[in-house]
Amino acid sequence: MHSYEKDGILTLEDLVIPTKKQLEKGVAFIECIQEIPCNPCVDSCPVGAISMKNINAPPIVDYDKCIACGQCIGICPGLAIFLIKTKGDKVFITLQYEFLPIPIVGNKVKALNRKGEVVDTAIVKRIAKKDKTFIITIEANKDFAMEIRNIRV
Amino acid sequence: MDGLKGDSIASALHAQGIKTLTKSLRYDLPRGFFCGIGKCSSCLMRVNGIPNIRTCIAPLLEGVKVEIQDKLPDIPDAKFQSKPKKIVSVDILVVGAGPAGLSAAIEAAKQGTKVLIADENLQIGGQLIKQTHKFFGSKYEKAGTRGIQIAVDLEKELKELEKSGNIDLMLNSTVIGCYEGKKGKHKFAIIKRKNYDSILYEVESRTVVIATGAMENMLLFTGNDLPGVYGAGAVQTLMNVFGVKPGNKVIMVGAGNVGLIVSYQLLQAGIIVDRVVEAAPIIGGYHVHAAKLRRYGVPILTSHSIIEAYGKDKVEGVVIVKLDKNWQPIKGSKEKVACDTVCLAVGLTPSTRLLYQFGVNMEFVPEAGGFVALHDDSMQTTVKGVFVAGDSSGIEEASTAMVEGKIAGVSASLLLGFNKNAKDLKKQYKKELDRLRAGPFGEKPRIAKRKIDKLLEKKNA
Numbered sequence: 001m002h003s004y005e006k007d008g009i010l011t012l013e014d015l016v017i018p019t020k021k022q023l024e025k026g027v028a029f030i031e032c033i034q035e036i037p038c039n040p041c042v043d044s045c046p047v048g049a050i051s052m053k054n055i056n057a058p059p060i061v062d063y064d065k066c067i068a069c070g071q072c073i074g075i076c077p078g079l080a081i082f083l084i085k086t087k088g089d090k091v092f093i094t095l096q097y098e099f100l101p102i103p104i105v106g107n108k109v110k111a112l113n114r115k116g117e118v119v120d121t122a123i124v125k126r127i128a129k130k131d132k133t134f135i136i137t138i139e140a141n142k143d144f145a146m147e148i149r150n151i152r153v
Numbered sequence: 154m155d156g157l158k159g160d161s162i163a164s165a166l167h168a169q170g171i172k173t174l175t176k177s178l179r180y181d182l183p184r185g186f187f188c189g190i191g192k193c194s195s196c197l198m199r200v201n202g203i204p205n206i207r208t209c210i211a212p213l214l215e216g217v218k219v220e221i222q223d224k225l226p227d228i229p230d231a232k233f234q235s236k237p238k239k240i241v242s243v244d245i246l247v248v249g250a251g252p253a254g255l256s257a258a259i260e261a262a263k264q265g266t267k268v269l270i271a272d273e274n275l276q277i278g279g280q281l282i283k284q285t286h287k288f289f290g291s292k293y294e295k296a297g298t299r300g301i302q303i304a305v306d307l308e309k310e311l312k313e314l315e316k317s318g319n320i321d322l323m324l325n326s327t328v329i330g331c332y333e334g335k336k337g338k339h340k341f342a343i344i345k346r347k348n349y350d351s352i353l354y355e356v357e358s359r360t361v362v363i364a365t366g367a368m369e370n371m372l373l374f375t376g377n378d379l380p381g382v383y384g385a386g387a388v389q390t391l392m393n394v395f396g397v398k399p400g401n402k403v404i405m406v407g408a409g410n411v412g413l414i415v416s417y418q419l420l421q422a423g424i425i426v427d428r429v430v431e432a433a434p435i436i437g438g439y440h441v442h443a444a445k446l447r448r449y450g451v452p453i454l455t456s457h458s459i460i461e462a463y464g465k466d467k468v469e470g471v472v473i474v475k476l477d478k479n480w481q482p483i484k485g486s487k488e489k490v491a492c493d494t495v496c497l498a499v500g501l502t503p504s505t506r507l508l509y510q511f512g513v514n515m516e517f518v519p520e521a522g523g524f525v526a527l528h529d530d531s532m533q534t535t536v537k538g539v540f541v542a543g544d545s546s547g548i549e550e551a552s553t554a555m556v557e558g559k560i561a562g563v564s565a566s567l568l569l570g571f572n573k574n575a576k577d578l579k580k581q582y583k584k585e586l587d588r589l590r591a592g593p594f595g596e597k598p599r600i601a602k603r604k605i606d607k608l609l610e611k612k613n614a
């Protein structure tokens with residue numbers, strides 16, 4: 001039994017971590033590791049960077065192929081895709097946000113980890129809307145690149 | 154009584170803080186609603202003098218008079234008895250306008266058959282109308298689209314076909330019985346409600362697709378009948394269809410996909426989800442749904458269950474207990490948690506009453522959620538011309554329900570001699586079903602369908 005099956009929280013051992021270089025370029029980081037019947041992420045990628053053996057297999061991102069366009073983020077029904085790009089000692093994380101109120105660019109927000117604990121204060125850099133979903137990019141401390149997965153406004 | 158346009162009587166009452174709708178027969182205990190979709194009768198009230206009205210699906214109309222009724226009310230003479238009944242004849246009757254029924258009706262009408270589709274709710278779409286989350290699956294099942302949008306899309310398609318005269322839609326209409334018709338046809342009684350009054354329809358059809366969905370399961374614990382103990386689907390209906398907050402602090406029981414998704418939607422509505430408790434040792438729903446909750450700090454406690462809901466006239470709190478390996482409560486692990494709502498997401502049972510009336514072969518298949526009709530891969534039951542699709546043929550998901558509906562729709566058309574490439578379509582849809590059920594989360598329906606195949610084989614041998 002994996003621990004996430006009990007508590008719902010992934011550990012870094014469950015995931016394929018991009019290299020420092022790949023993170024500097026920017027990559028889609030997918031936290032979807034179970035075999036579930038779902039594949040819109042694969043169809044959404046314009047460069048074919050996401051692959052899947054069949055619709056039930058978990059998605060695999062070719063970090064070198066990924067051009068960090070962000071297309072896959074808003075389509076994911078599991079809210080499991082994050083765009084991560086590091087620059088100097090900062091990290092830019094793009095995620096789906098489905099709560100009210102919607103922040104505005106420049107707002108300071110609380111950055112939460114996979115458990116919902118506050119780990120940093122982040123700044124909202126960009127807000128896009130796809131269908132009814134808001135896709136928000138925040139800037140935070142690079143040390144938390146592999147931890148921050150949610151925000152609280 | 155105040156309310157908004159589109160409210161049901163029960164949702165308007167709830168919005169005003171009135172949770173007690175009726176009293177229990179023997180002990181006079183307060184009762185609230187449970188299912189919110191017209192299936193459990195825990196919301197019966199007297200409306201404009203007419204007793205036993207399911208207020209969760211009765212529209213709130215101007216000047217309506219709503220009363221708590223005496224326990225076993227005198228039933229006035231059914232008004233429709235003296236009214237002429239309406240007689241309708243179609244090729245296919247589809248019972249239920251959820252994803253399965255809608256897909257069946259659309260598919261059959263495309264084949265050129267004349268279809269009547271009836272649903273007892275006020276809106277088209279079944280469970281879809283409250284599913285504000287994006288769906289899984291592939292582009293064929295509209296993955297990445299919100300359930301509610303899928304309902305809108307299906308409705309659009311249906312309305313197009315309605316214009317061409319191939320489909321008729323009856324809402325606020327319950328199919329209450331089926332009878333043997335002439336020349337191998339089936340006969341149905343349908344009650345159409347209008348202003349709390351009803352009109353009886355007699356419908357004759359050569360084939361029928363039963364797509365009546367499922368009913369949420371109750372759980373045995375002290376106080377489970379207190380107002381404030383709701384099915385997860387009912388809570389979803391209150392919030393997402395009527396825009397009414399079910400409460401302020403919720404305990405969710407069950408960490409399957411329904412429990413996880415509804416918990417997240419409660420958070421979205423600004424309601425506190427104190428925790429999710431799950432009797433099984435692992436989370437049953439998709440990890441991605443669990444992760445969404447955890448990121449908001451909601452604990453999910455596996456090997457935990459609820460043993461009591463307490464409160465005077467409504468839920469004021471619950472008692473939670475930890476379970477051991479054998480699912481037995483561990484001594485000294487009781488914990489009292491204050492809350493005003495308990496939400497049960499502990500599985501569903503197929504709605505099969507009409508199928509029993511046909512006398513189709515029913516068998517108990519635990520993996521399908523209870524008693525289900527034996528059916529072949531065309532979705533036809535053991536009675537010719539009677540098809541099933543969706544949750545009523547075994548609990549599964551909206552995506553598979555749509556494909557099953559399509560199969561039932563083309564198969565029923567084929568049986569009637571309509572064939573626009575129908576055989577190829579059927580093959581294609583069957584492949585889609587297999588693909589959807591291929592992964593580990595498709596194991597339960599795979600086992601269920603295999604058991605149904607075997608039981609059918611045995612019966613035919």
Ligand SMILES: Cc1cc2nc3c(=O)[nH]c(=O)nc-3n(C[C@H](O)[C@H](O)[C@@H](O)COP(=O)(O)OP(=O)(O)OC[C@H]3O[C@@H](n4cnc5c(N)ncnc54)[C@H](O)[C@@H]3O)c2cc1C
Pocket residue numbers: 280284366367368369372385386387406407408409410411412414430431432433437438457458459498499500501544548549550551552
């Ligand atoms: C109201 C309603 C809503 C639906 N919503 C959707 C939807 O959003 N999307 C979709 O595709 N389809 C939906 N469907 C269709 C379909 O019916 C479900 O997806 C179906 O597969 C049920 O799965 P589940 O995981 O929610 O329930 P289950 O898999 O039955 O999960 C219930 C859990 O409760 C646990 N449990 C049982 N007893 C206890 C106890 N004593 N204490 C604690 N836990 C216990 C069980 O172990 C189990 O894990 C819905 C149907 C209805 C009627």
Ligand code: SF4
Pocket residue numbers: 027028044045046047048049050061065066067068069070071072073083
């Ligand atoms: S970010 Fe763009 S390129 Fe990268 S995986 Fe997603 S869709 Fe493909």
Ligand code: SF4
Pocket residue numbers: 030032038039040041042059075076077078079080081289441
């Ligand atoms: S779209 Fe999201 S949930 Fe679906 S397979 Fe891709 S990453 Fe997983």
Ligand code: FES
Pocket residue numbers: 186187188189190191192193194195196197207208209210
């Ligand atoms: S029938 Fe109205 S709550 Fe169940």
